Amino acid sequence: MTVVGARRRVVSTTLLIALALLAALVGAPRALAATVPSPPASVTMTSGNGSITVTWEAARDGGSPITGYVVDWGATGTLATTTTVPGALRTVTFDGLTNGLSYWASVCAVNAEGRSRDCQGSTSMATPGTPGLPEDLVASQLPGGTVRLSWLAADGNGAEPSRYHFSAYMADEWREIDTASWVPGPEGPGRYWVDLDDLPTGAEEQFHVYATNRFGSGAAALLRYRPYWMGEMPAGHALSDGAEIRSPDGRYSAVMQDDGNFVVYADGTRPLWDSRTWRGRDTRVELRDDGDLVVFDALGWSLWDSGTAGNPRSRLAMQDDGNLVLYAADGAALWSTGWDRGAGVVRDTMWGTQQLTTDRSIVSRNGRYTLVMQPDGNLVVYAPGRRPVWDARSYAGAGRRMVVQADGNVVVYNEFRAPVWDSGTWGNPGARLALQDDGNLVLYSVRGEPLWSSGWDRGVGAPRDTLWATQQLTTDQSLVSRDGRYTVVMQADGNLVLYAPGRQARWSTNTWNGLRSRLSLQIDGNAVLVAPGKRPLWDSRTWGQRDVRLTVQDDGNLVVYAANGRALWSSMSGRTY
Known part of the structure; x- marks a missing residue:
């Protein structure tokens, strides 16, 4: 007996198995592989004042998200500068360019597969704009307290400057001066200049100079400068903290220091004379109308004076020989510090980095006491008659020297540069060693405080108890x-x-x-x-x-x-x- 339905089921099952095997051999459909992106489209450049802006349309990503754009750019004929911007941006601006030059740029897209094979480019030109900085701004001091500012003409960036403007921060306020009438002056070809009078000396001033043209104002050149008196200062004026009078040759200066001391320096570092008025800031030295030169403290108390009152219209001159002289109206010298006797001459005070070598000495102002670096290496203070008042017991032998070090320590060295005596006062930069009129050798700090002393002269035969x-x-x-x-x-x-x-x-x-x-x-x-x-x-x-x-x-x-x-x-x- 034949069962027809069972046979049909067997055939259907066999067909399904065959179809499944065929599908496994052929495989499922595969996705296309990702590639580098296409180049960006429509790259354009627009010019600004000293700037170029590059824009573009988004590139096709090639199946992988774009991570950024690479922009190669530069002035025509120069090597490329490469800049990378995020993938979400479609523009970039380059500033600080030179007006009048032609610039080029090309843009490539980047994804995980790499950089697009072809980049799109464009060329443009930076347009004229506001002027550049005035170049080489300098200040020079003229006699009578006048300051001359001069500078080279600014680059017009395609449009010549029509005028220069000047401003200064003086006496805690800004002063603006329109300089439309300024023309190149005696400072040299292409240089502009202005003379400024009645500037406060000592304080640092700020000067700004900038140019304008039809496109607007350019950036300002900045100069910091501390005015001073050149050669001499007339009666009725004063020197405050940091102010000075310089000799015409520039080698010597009389400085009102911010520690209250009025000092004459050679070459900016070697003191020749001082008023010994260490009273801190806001001290001033004033040449009064009556001809008296006076150092005043912050409260107006007189700390020192030249004793030359009764001489109106006097003047204080810092000379090329290092002598600071107070002259009367008729030219007669009223008071002076004395001329520079040379670097080897030491008076009553030694400052940091100065030395006493064999047989060198300093002398008290009254001439009675002498500090000597002896040939045997001992450092000794003598009273009149060669009577020893104090000694360091520093018998250093040959090659000895005494040094006031920059760190404030006074040291006697032997010929092997080994210390044999010191004051134990390091850590006090700016200290000075002074031999006083009472025979006391004292090391003072920059504030005028004693750090070390030898002791004053108690007379012949006095015990040291x-x-x-x-x-x-x-x-x-x-x-x-x-x-x-x-x-x-x-x-x-x-x-x-x-x-x-x-x-x-x-x-x-x-x-x-x-x-x-x-x-x-x-x-x-x-x-x-x-x-x-x-x-x-x-x-x-x-x-x-x-x-x-x-x-x-x-x-x-x-x-x-x-x-x-x-x-x-x-x-x-x-x-x-």
Whole structure:
């Protein structure tokens, strides 16, 4: 018996299996591979004032999103500059270009597959615009306090400047001057100039000069300048912080410093004379109408004067020989600082980087005291009659010298450049060393505070039983009681020892360490024994007191006294308050 329906089902199943196998062999349809993008369309350039703007239409992405556009551009005939912009942008502007030059640009699109094979380009020209900067703006000082500004003509960028404009920030306000009438002047071909009078000296001024043409105003050239007096200053004028008078040859200057000191300098660095009026800012030196030259502090108090009142119409001249001279109306010299005697001549003061070599000296203003760098290497202060007042005990031998260093430390070096004595005052740049009329050799800070001193002359035969604020005992130096029985010695082993008769040690700081230490009576009242490097080893704990003294007494007691005579510390009982 034949079953027709079953046979049909078998045939249908076989056909379906065959069709499935055929589909597997042929495979599913595949997507097309991504490519680099096409070049952007419609690249155009438009000109601005010193600028070019490049625009384009979006490129076809080639099946991968565009990540950016690469713009190659430059002036015609020059190498390309490449700039990349994000893919979302269709424009870029290039500024700071030269008007009148032709520029080109080409644009390529970029995606993950790379850069389009062909780039679209365009050419344009930057159009004329506002003027450029006036070039080489300079200031020169003329006699009588006049300042001349001059500059080279500005580039018109295709349209010549019609005029120049000038403004200045003087005395805390801007002053604008229209300069339509200015023409090239005596400063040279193509240079323009203007003379300015009654400028305040000392303060830094700002000057602006800019050009205009039919397209507008150009950028301003800026000059900062500090006016000064050239040659001389007439009566009725003053020098404030930073102001100066310069000699006609420019080598010498009389400067009112912002520390209050009025100083004559050679070559801008070597002081020849000063008024010794360190009183801080807002001090001024004024040549008054009556002919008196006066240094005033910020409150108007007189700190120094030339004593030349009664000479109206006088003038103060800074001469080419380094002499600052006050002249009367008839030309007679009323007062002067003295001419420059040369770099090798030192007076009563030494400044940073100056030296004393063998047999060189400085002399107090009254001529009574002399500081000498001896041939044996010892640095000594002498009173009249060659009487020693103080010495550093720095027997350095040949090649010795004393240096006031730029860091504020006074050092005696031997021939091997090794220090054999120093004041221990580093960290004070700008300090000065002065030999005073009382025989005291003092190192002052830039603020006029004493940092170190040798002590004043107490007369012939006076015992050295006392150490005063800012004084020191260095290696082998000592104090002796008035009766001569007790001695305090700063030993070479670093120990400070009080000896009784018979060389019996009565007290010590117990600081022997083999180092060249020093005992310093600080300006704050504390007696401190320090090792090299300013490392404290011992102190009296008497800080907070000014004008103290350390005395070795006839009873064998070493005492720190306050200015009112109260004992603050003693070797017998320690701190007493």
